[in-house]
Structure formats: C-alpha cells, structure tokens
Amino acid sequence: MKKIYSVLVENRSGVLCKVAGLFSRRCFNIDSLAVGETEDSAVSRMTIVSSGDQRTIEQIEKQLNKKIDVIKVKTFDEPESVSRELMLMKVKYNKSNRRDIMETCEIMDADIVDMSKNMMVIQICDVPERIRLFISMMQGISIVEMARTGTLALQKCLETEN
Amino acid sequence: MIGADAIVKCLEAEGVEYVFGYPGVAICPFYNSILDSDIQTILIRTEQNAAHAASGLARVSGKVGVCAVTSGPGATNLITGVATAFADSIPLVCITGQVNSELLGSDVFQEADITGAVESFVKYSYLVKDANDIPRVFKEAFHLANTGRKGPVLIDVPIDIQNSPVGKFKYPEEVNMRTYKPTVKGNMAQIKKVIKELEKAKRPIICAGGGVLLSHAEEELKKFAEEYQIPVVSTMMGIGVMPTRHPMYYGMVGNNGKPYANRAMNESDLLLMVGARVADRAVNQPDVITENKVLIHIDVDPAEIGKNVGPAIPLVGDAKHIFEDILKEDFNGEHSEWIALLNEYRSAMQPVRKPNPDYVDPAAFITMLSDAMEEDGVYVADVGQNQIWSCGYHIVKKGRFLTTGGMGTMGYSIPAAMGAKLADRKRQVVAVCGDGSFQMSMMELATMRQFDVPVKIIVLKNNYLGMVRQYQHFTYKDNYSVVDLSGSPDLEKLSAAYDMKFMRQYTMEGVADTIKAFLENDESVLLECLIDPMDLV
Numbered sequence: 001m002k003k004i005y006s007v008l009v010e011n012r013s014g015v016l017c018k019v020a021g022l023f024s025r026r027c028f029n030i031d032s033l034a035v036g037e038t039e040d041s042a043v044s045r046m047t048i049v050s051s052g053d054q055r056t057i058e059q060i061e062k063q064l065n066k067k068i069d070v071i072k073v074k075t076f077d078e079p080e081s082v083s084r085e086l087m088l089m090k091v092k093y094n095k096s097n098r099r100d101i102m103e104t105c106e107i108m109d110a111d112i113v114d115m116s117k118n119m120m121v122i123q124i125c126d127v128p129e130r131i132r133l134f135i136s137m138m139q140g141i142s143i144v145e146m147a148r149t150g151t152l153a154l155q156k157c158l159e160t161e162n
Numbered sequence: 163m164i165g166a167d168a169i170v171k172c173l174e175a176e177g178v179e180y181v182f183g184y185p186g187v188a189i190c191p192f193y194n195s196i197l198d199s200d201i202q203t204i205l206i207r208t209e210q211n212a213a214h215a216a217s218g219l220a221r222v223s224g225k226v227g228v229c230a231v232t233s234g235p236g237a238t239n240l241i242t243g244v245a246t247a248f249a250d251s252i253p254l255v256c257i258t259g260q261v262n263s264e265l266l267g268s269d270v271f272q273e274a275d276i277t278g279a280v281e282s283f284v285k286y287s288y289l290v291k292d293a294n295d296i297p298r299v300f301k302e303a304f305h306l307a308n309t310g311r312k313g314p315v316l317i318d319v320p321i322d323i324q325n326s327p328v329g330k331f332k333y334p335e336e337v338n339m340r341t342y343k344p345t346v347k348g349n350m351a352q353i354k355k356v357i358k359e360l361e362k363a364k365r366p367i368i369c370a371g372g373g374v375l376l377s378h379a380e381e382e383l384k385k386f387a388e389e390y391q392i393p394v395v396s397t398m399m400g401i402g403v404m405p406t407r408h409p410m411y412y413g414m415v416g417n418n419g420k421p422y423a424n425r426a427m428n429e430s431d432l433l434l435m436v437g438a439r440v441a442d443r444a445v446n447q448p449d450v451i452t453e454n455k456v457l458i459h460i461d462v463d464p465a466e467i468g469k470n471v472g473p474a475i476p477l478v479g480d481a482k483h484i485f486e487d488i489l490k491e492d493f494n495g496e497h498s499e500w501i502a503l504l505n506e507y508r509s510a511m512q513p514v515r516k517p518n519p520d521y522v523d524p525a526a527f528i529t530m531l532s533d534a535m536e537e538d539g540v541y542v543a544d545v546g547q548n549q550i551w552s553c554g555y556h557i558v559k560k561g562r563f564l565t566t567g568g569m570g571t572m573g574y575s576i577p578a579a580m581g582a583k584l585a586d587r588k589r590q591v592v593a594v595c596g597d598g599s600f601q602m603s604m605m606e607l608a609t610m611r612q613f614d615v616p617v618k619i620i621v622l623k624n625n626y627l628g629m630v631r632q633y634q635h636f637t638y639k640d641n642y643s644v645v646d647l648s649g650s651p652d653l654e655k656l657s658a659a660y661d662m663k664f665m666r667q668y669t670m671e672g673v674a675d676t677i678k679a680f681l682e683n684d685e686s687v688l689l690e691c692l693i694d695p696m697d698l699v
Contacts (some may be wrong), residue, residue, distance in 0.1 A: 018281060059469060062468075065465075066463070066464075066465050068306065068342050071340060
C-alpha cells in the first residue's frame with residue numbers, strides 16, 4: 001500500500017538525517033523524499049512516499065511522531081492528495097527526431113528550457129504517473145541525464161478545513 | 163562565567179549529586195568548573211561503565227543519571243552504555259566534550275561525530291553551538307530524559323563553547339517544546355472500554371514490564387491486582403513489580419521464564435500488557451499468544467502498541483496514572499476458579515533441577531542469597547547464564563532487581579551496582595555476575611576502592627562463557643568455539659591486589675554461613691562460587 005506522509009519538522013541541521021535514519025533503521029521503504037522550507041522559515045515540510053502493509057504504515061506514522069524534531073505528521077493516500085513532481089531531462093537530438101520530441105513535449109505539457117545544437121533540457125511538472133509516462137515516451141531518444149524532485153503533495157481541500 | 167560553569171550550574175539546578183566520567187582535553191573546561199561545585203565526580207575506569215553506573219543510580223533514585231566524557235574515543239566508548247540505557251528506557255544525560263567548533267568536520271585529533279553515531283540509541287541529542295543555549299539545552303535534556311518513555315539524551319559540547327563567556331545565567335523554569343508533549347493521563351473513554359472488557363473476562367492476566375517500575379506504579383499495580391483479583395506475570399525488566407512471594411504473582415514469562423507463567427498467559431482470555439515491549443525474549447510468537455484473547459496494551463509510548471503484537475485495545479499513558487484512574491472505577495473482580503487453576507499449575511510445574519553436588523548450585527544459592535539480603539536490598543544481575551538463574555530464583559521483597567533485559571550488555575552489573583549504591587548508601591547492593599561478565603568490568607574494582615563504594619560481588623565461576631557454551635551444546639552438538647575462559651585471573655589474588663575481602667565457596671556445604679558472612683558488614687567483598695561448567699539454565 002502506498003502512502004504519502006506530509007511531515008512538518010523543525011528546520012534544524014541534522015533533522016533530515018534523523019528522519020532518513022529512522023526509515024533505514026526500521027527497514028521502512030522510501031519511494032521518494034522531498035524537503036523544503038514552509039511559510040515559516042523555522043519549519044520544513046518533508047513529503048515522504050512510502051509503501052508497506054497496514055502495520056508498517058501505522059508504525060511509520062508513530063515512529064515519525066516520536067521524533068522530537070517532528071511537529072506534525074499527516075498521512076494520506078495518493079487519490080486524496082494533490083501531488084506533483086518536477087523532472088529535468090537532458091536529451092541528445094538530431095534533425096530527424098527533433099519534431100517528434102517537440103510534439104511529445106507539447107502533448108505532455110513539457111517545456112524545453114535550454115537548448116544547444118544537439119542537446120536540449122526538457123522540464124516537466126506533473127503527477128508522478130504522467131512523469132513515468134513521459135519517461136517511457138522518451139525511451140527511444142538518447143537521454144543524457146535526468147533529475148527528479150520526488151513527489152510533493154498536499155492534502156486536497158476539504159470543506160471542514162479551516 | 164563561561165559555558166563550562168553554566169553546565170555545572172545546570173546540573174546543580176537539576177539536583178545532580180554524582181557525575182560519572184573520564185576526562186580528556188575536550189571536556190577539561192567542564193571538569194575544571196565542577197571543582198567549585200558540591201557535585202561529586204566519580205572517575206570510572208572505562209567510559210562504557212560511566213553510562214552503566216549512571217543507569218544504576220537512575221534506576222534506584224528515580225532521578226536522571228549523568229555522565230561526562232571526552233571527545234572521540236571517550237564518546238565512542240560510551241555508546242554501548244548509552245544503547246543499553248536506551249533499550250532499557252533508563253533516563254540519562256550524557257555530556258561529551260567535542261573538538262573546537264571551528265574544526266568540526268575536519269577529522270582533527272579525537273574528533274568523532276558522536277551525535278551522528280548515537281542517533282539510533284538516544285531519545286534526543288544536541289550539539290551545542292552557542293554557549294548561551296546551554297541552560298535551555300540542559301533543561302530540555304533533563305525533561306526529555308525523565309518524562310514520557312524515558313531514555314538517554316546526549317549533549318555534545320565543543321571545547322570552545324565550554325570556554326566561551328556566557329551572559330547572565332538563568333535556568334529556565336519551564337520547558338517550551340512544541341514538538342514534545344507525551345501523553346501521561348489515559349483517555350477516559352479507552353479506560354471505560356478496558357473496564358468493560360475486564361468485567362467480561364473470566365481468565366484475565368496482567369503482564370507487567372519495566373515501564374511499571376519506571377513510572378513507580380508498583381503500589382498501584384499491587385492494589386489493582388488484589389482488588390480485582392487479577393494474577394500478575396512479568397517480563398525480565400518487570401521483575402520486582404511485585405514481591406516474588408506475593409500470592410497473585412506468577413513469575414517471569416518468556417523463553418527463560420517460568421513454565422506456569424507462560425501457561426497462565428497462554429490460557430488467559432484477557433491479557434493486559436503494561437509497560438512492556440512484547441519483545442522476542444518475552445513473547446516468542448506474539449501472534450500465537452494473542453490468539454483467542456482480548457489484548458489490552460498500556461504504554462506511555464504509542465509506538466510500542468501494535469509494533470510487535472496486535473491488534474489490541476490501545477491505552478496510551480503513564481502506568482501509574484492509568485492504574486489510579488482504573489482504581490477509581492468500581493467493578494466486580496472475582497476469578498477464584500482461574501486463580502485456583504493457576505495455583506495448581508504453579509505447584510505442579512515447578513522446574514526441577516538436578517544439581518551436581520560437587521559444585522555450588524547457582525539456583526539454590528541465588529534463592530538463599532536473595533532471601534538473606536536486607537528487605538530493601540538491590541540485586542544487580544549481569545548477563546549470561548547467571549542472569550537467567552538470577553531471574554528465575556531471586557526473591558524480591560521490598561528491594562529492587564536490576565538487569566539489562568533489553569540490550570543484554572555483559573559487564574553491566576558491577577558499574578550499575580556502584581551507581582545503585584551511590585544512589586542510596588544505606589541500602590545493601592549485591593552484583594551477581596559470571597566469570598565472563600566479571601572480567602568485562604573488573605577494572606571498576608579500583609573505582610569502588612577509590613570512592614569507597616562498598617558493593618558486594620558474587621562471581622559464579624565455571625571457566626566458560628556459559629550461555630554461549632549452552633547454545634553451542636544444543637545447536638552445534640558440543641562443538642565449542644571461543645567459549646573457554648582459561649587464563650582468567652586468580653580472584654583471590656586479584657581481590658588482594660585491590661585490598662578487598664575475598665571468599666570462596668566450593669559446594670553447597672556451609673553456604674548459609676558463607677552468605678551470612680558475605681552480607682554481614684557494609685564492606686566490599688568478592689565471593690567466588692564454583693559452579694558446574696556443564697550446568698544448563
């Protein structure tokens with residue numbers, strides 16, 4: 001079962017290490033992990049995607065809550081969330097496939113953000129599933145390197161939320 | 163005032179009486195400042211034992227144990243002791259010196275990333291980068307260590323921070339941590355639910371762990387068990403929650419526990435786990451043991467509930483508070499049939515030993531020794547066969563039984579016994595170890611002499627690492643590997659070297675007199691008991 005953990009932590013040195021260490025020590029999986037400051041610079045948000053059975057999911061939440069630097073843990077499923085991932089991909093192109101690449105980018109809502117005579121950097125920001133689709137669409141092209149942020153997610157807006 | 167003075171002031175404000183440690187350059191400012199204080203420093207002979215001694219002190223006094231060591235090897239040597247305290251949930255504050263903060267990360271002499279290294283063995287750790295943070299950090303550290311699920315907290319202080327000037331010293335009155343608010347009081351709705359289940363139960367049993375002792379809930383537990391007629395078993399860390407001979411107490415559960423205690427737990431229809439982790443030693447197959455019964459799990463640490471066993475009715479909170487709240491409720495407890503059955507099991511399933519008459523029988527010896535000890539005496543068991551015999555045959559009256567059930571660190575007993583003695587010099591303290599575990603801590607005899615800490619030591623000598631030998635006996639059909647302890651010192655000569663009284667017991671003949679003489683005066687004695695090398699627990 002896949003779960004997204006949205007974890008607010010104190011923005012202190014060593015906190016990332018403590019949280020990541022918790023996952024490795026207790027043999028929990030990390031599918032992706034993204035960290036960044038929130039509107040309050042003293043607080044960071046970690047978005048962790050992890051999978052496991054019911055007991056593991058419960059333990060992850062409890063163990064996270066036990067960490068002194070963790071302020072709040074929210075756990076939710078992918079469908080309950082708005083999630084995005086950013087990917088940058090550098091590809092080699094030539095005359096014969098340039099059009100194809102540009103078309104794929106257009107269909108997939110990806111942008112070409114840098115270019116040289118035979119290389120381009122493509123940026124795509126979308127749900128993780130569409131990122132995977134985009135990668136598979138680009139398989140036939142020579143990918144030089146790529147970088148992904150991992151999933152960022154927030155819970156969908158609820159009526160009751162204030 | 164400099165940072166080091168501030169640290170000492172913090173310790174004074176916390177009512178610390180003893181600091182166990184070992185100096186080195188990086189902690190010297192602290193050890194210089196502490197000269198002006200009434201806090202006594204105990205020079206331990208190796209850092210690991212500083213943490214064990216602090217653990218013994220914490221467990222007997224209920225206060226936080228404190229140790230202070232230097233950077234690099236001093237700090238890394240401390241880790242096993244910290245990990246032991248963590249596994250057993252013992253409150254410690256461990257101060258480590260560190261190299262100059264400007265040199266951090268450059269691998270200079272005696273630099274070790276200790277906060278990184280202990281991360282999975284501490285409740286929390288600090289690296290102090292500003293001397294003005296010292297009061298807040300220490301206030302938080304003591305609070306963290308001794309509240310909620312207790313445990314060790316480490317504070318790493320670079321030497322330049324210890325030496326840098328501090329403005330006006332003010333120790334905070336309150337802790338203000340938005341991320342740490344342990345649940346102490348149990349949820350009333352959950353308590354009501356628990357009572358409902360208790361009312362329905364025909365064969366309820368309480369399995370008490372070390373958490374009951376840590377929350378000082380022994381009296382409440384006893385009252386609860388007596389009032390509602392619920393039998394009690396305990397884990398290894400829970401030994402001492404009730405007097406051994408209390409009619410409602412049925413001994414320790416687990417691999418090495420009493421057969422009738424395990425049977426009682428198996429046959430119950432309601433199992434109330436309190437302050438216990440349900441680790442593999444206590445409950446071999448958690449899924450099996452919880453079949454066909456209602457499981458109620460009380461723990462101050464919500465993460466323990468459902469970790470090793472489940473599903474359960476969770477009740478998060480401090481055992482003392484929860485028992486107090488349950489005791490306020492009125493419900494009927496009558497389980498005389500169940501109790502009669504357990505009493506039958508207890509008399510029918512007593513383990514039978516066939517001791518070799520050429521040696522001291524450790525089981526009988528431990529019973530006689532603990533029975534002869536002062537009522538409130540402290541018995542510290544080490545790790546190995548000696549620990550299992552101690553758990554099985556020791557009699558608790560009003561005293562304490564200390565051992566490391568969680569980590570199982572050999573060499574724990576002597577330093578922990580020193581800490582226990584310092585916590586309350588009026589109490590009799592006996593450390594019981596094997597010849598293997600004794601040699602892991604025998605350097606502390608010097609500490610005992612130097613600071614006049616009269617601990618009584620029993621060495622059950624069989625010239626083997628007995629527990630491992632026993633394992634190899636069963637698993638590898640007597641192919642013994644690296645368990646022979648030949649070459650061990652003559653303990654009589656060793657005692658003489660440390661100017662300690664020595665006694666030796668060869669067989670059970672005259673044991674009662676030996677024990678009497680051993681316990682007689684409040685002085686350090688080393689009593690060697692020769693036991694059968696082939697004996698099994």
